[in-house]
Amino acid sequence: MRLNIGQAFGLVRLLVGATLVVLVSSARAQVDPFPEIARAYLVELDGAPLWARHADEALAPASLTKLMTALLAAEAGAADQIVTVDDDAAAETGSRIGLRAGDRVRAGDLLAATLIGSANDACGALADWVAGSRQAFVERMNRRAAALGLSKTAFTNPCGHDAPGHLSTANDLAALAAEAMKVTAIASLVKRIDGEIATVDGTRRFRFDNRNALIGRYPGAVGVKSGFTARAGKCVIALARRDGHSALVVLLNAPDRWWTAHALLDRAFAHAGAPSVP
Amino acid sequence: MRKTVPAIAVLLLPLVCQAAPGQDEQWETTMSMETEGMTMPPMTQTVCTPKGAKTENRMLDRNCRMLDSKQSGNKSTFRFACEEGADKWTGTGEMERIGSDAYRGTMNASGTRDGQPFTMKMNVSGKRKGTCTYEDPRRKVDELMAQRQAMMAKECDGMIEQLQPGVFFGGNGLPDDALVCKDRQADFCAKVASVTAGMRDVNGYTAAKEKYGDTWREAAKACGTDPASVTGPLCGSAVTGRNWQFLAANCPDEAATLRKENCTGRTYTSVAADFRELCAAVGGLSYTAQRPSTSNTDTTDTGKGLTDKLKEGAGKLRKFLKF
Numbered sequence: 120m121r122l123n124i125g126q127a128f129g130l131v132r133l134l135v136g137a138t139l140v141v142l143v144s145s146a147r148a149q150v151d152p153f154p155e156i157a158r159a160y161l162v163e164l165d166g167a168p169l170w171a172r173h174a175d176e177a178l179a180p181a182s183l184t185k186l187m188t189a190l191l192a193a194e195a196g197a198a199d200q201i202v203t204v205d206d207d208a209a210a211e212t213g214s215r216i217g218l219r220a221g222d223r224v225r226a227g228d229l230l231a232a233t234l235i236g237s238a239n240d241a242c243g244a245l246a247d248w249v250a251g252s253r254q255a256f257v258e259r260m261n262r263r264a265a266a267l268g269l270s271k272t273a274f275t276n277p278c279g280h281d282a283p284g285h286l287s288t289a290n291d292l293a294a295l296a297a298e299a300m301k302v303t304a305i306a307s308l309v310k311r312i313d314g315e316i317a318t319v320d321g322t323r324r325f326r327f328d329n330r331n332a333l334i335g336r337y338p339g340a341v342g343v344k345s346g347f348t349a350r351a352g353k354c355v356i357a358l359a360r361r362d363g364h365s366a367l368v369v370l371l372n373a374p375d376r377w378w379t380a381h382a383l384l385d386r387a388f389a390h391a392g393a394p395s396v397p
Numbered sequence: 398m399r400k401t402v403p404a405i406a407v408l409l410l411p412l413v414c415q416a417a418p419g420q421d422e423q424w425e426t427t428m429s430m431e432t433e434g435m436t437m438p439p440m441t442q443t444v445c446t447p448k449g450a451k452t453e454n455r456m457l458d459r460n461c462r463m464l465d466s467k468q469s470g471n472k473s474t475f476r477f478a479c480e481e482g483a484d485k486w487t488g489t490g491e492m493e494r495i496g497s498d499a500y501r502g503t504m505n506a507s508g509t510r511d512g513q514p515f516t517m518k519m520n521v522s523g524k525r526k527g528t529c530t531y532e533d534p535r536r537k538v539d540e541l542m543a544q545r546q547a548m549m550a551k552e553c554d555g556m557i558e559q560l561q562p563g564v565f566f567g568g569n570g571l572p573d574d575a576l577v578c579k580d581r582q583a584d585f586c587a588k589v590a591s592v593t594a595g596m597r598d599v600n601g602y603t604a605a606k607e608k609y610g611d612t613w614r615e616a617a618k619a620c621g622t623d624p625a626s627v628t629g630p631l632c633g634s635a636v637t638g639r640n641w642q643f644l645a646a647n648c649p650d651e652a653a654t655l656r657k658e659n660c661t662g663r664t665y666t667s668v669a670a671d672f673r674e675l676c677a678a679v680g681g682l683s684y685t686a687q688r689p690s691t692s693n694t695d696t697t698d699t700g701k702g703l704t705d706k707l708k709e710g711a712g713k714l715r716k717f718l719k720f
Contacts, residue, residue: 332665377665378665381665
């Protein structure tokens with residue numbers, strides 16, 4: 120088969136484009152100065168990747184999953200709507216604030232408990248309220264993930280329990296965090312040191328600290344979410360702002376996640392003031 | 398055994414002549430040589446000699462000196478001695494002038510060359526070809542030497558500027574003949590003193606370290622200055638001023654002590670807030686403190702939170718104790 124000039128030109132453009140994609144992809148993936156700190160990690164400065172390791176490897180994301188649940192709940196609006204906690208939500212295990220079936224709580228308060236306290240009972244109640252069922256909510260989660268271009272992310276539950284096929288990547292989670300932080304309701308909650316909510320009738324109160332240990336401890340930390348399961352290990356998405364710069368760290372299965380995140384944020388900000396890549 | 402052919406032993410071959418007009422004498426000389434039973438074919442070349450130079454002097458290498466010479470008619474005889482490094486040789490020569498524009502002669506020499514004994518016989522002849530401008534080879538050598546010295550001085554200046562002590566003081570396996578800047582040690586140490594004087598505050602220290610890396614330490618040691626005398630006060634100030642980033646980067650001993658006292662064995666959340674920056678700075682990405690399991694987990698996983706584990710444990714106990 121003979122190509123005419125137009126076809127040949129198009130082919131060349133295609134090849135050049137593909138080469139560029141490969142080069143850009145490998146440039147994103149290759150700068151890994153800290154191979155020992157986590158199974159996978161990603162550090163971004165002002166939205167641009169600085170360092171990464173296995174950032175496209177699909178791993179268990181634990182409670183970082185709740186960012187998607189929070190995003191869908193926040194996008195559903197009506198924070199003042201009253202949610203009645205159902206049996207499934209009340210039976211949630213792991214991190215919880217102690218909701219009981221029949222408790223009536225405002226959706227905005229459940230969102231706070233989900234994001235700040237990483238409470239699975241609040242998370243489950245939110246998911247059930249938003250979609251009517253867990254299965255329907257999970258379908259929404261995966262549709263939203265696809266719409267965001269999170270190509271290696273798949274959810275099987277709203278709160279991050281270990282389960283076959285419940286996976287995401289450092290790159291996808293960074294994109295999810297960026298999307299979630301655009302929502303004022305979420306951004307204002309994930310930077311709080313602690314929170315307190317109550318049932319609508321005021322008879323039961325729930326107090327919780329932010330599970331993200333960097334909040335209130337790392338200067339400039341403004342979010343966003345931590346997580347832990349046996350399969351995922353210790354995880355965190357940490358966002359800090361300083362001197363007009365924004366640094367994001369995603370750590371998946373990082374044994375010393377707080378110290379590591381702290382040091383990586385420091386280095387990212389130092390990099391912002393440095394003339395060249397270390 | 399290798400036989401050395403002392404090809405340049407006694408002949409003065411003044412500069413190969415530039416074919417240019419001048420006041421000096423241009424000669425075409427031919428030389429043949431015989432040594433240790435070997436005969437070298439005649440070599441002819443054009444040379445330039447100073448105007449009026451004695452013919453026999455034209456025949457001597459610059460490593461040789463004339464011991465005596467006698468003139469009889471148009472013939473002269475002479476004795477000479479040569480020395481080059483450890484090699485020495487002596488000889489006699491006979492020269493006959495043929496008019497004012499030609500000469501011929503013979504020379505015999507013996508001695509050592511490259512440590513090997515040798516004897517040699519030479520036949521030489523010369524014909525005047527015209528005029529030229531003589532250039533004293535010693536001057537040329539002196540010029541080259543001066544150029545080399547200027548180049549070396551520049552190199553040494555560069556090494557001083559970079560605080561590289563090797564070529565001044567040796568070390569690091571450098572052979573003695575690599576100490577090409579040995580006579581500039583004082584200049585080097587003056588520079589070191591100037592640099593270290595500027596490192597007495599954090600900004601100066603940081604700037605110098607950025608420029609010289611850790612080379613300044615070797616340079617200071619070479620000049621008899623203990624690097625600790627520079628870093629010690631700065632590290633002390635870093636501790637009192639809580640400049641943990643500086644401490645972590647430049648004061649390993651102080652950092653290790655503070656880390657042991659304030660970081661090791663503590664979690665991120667239990668470390669005193671005042672020292673969290675320190676612990677992150679000195680522990681950084683390799684922080685491996687042994688500590689109890691974290692109390693601020695955000696366990697998502699099913700049924701294995703602290704409460705669930707307590708319930709599970711209580712159930713087992715109840716079953717065992719039957720209450």
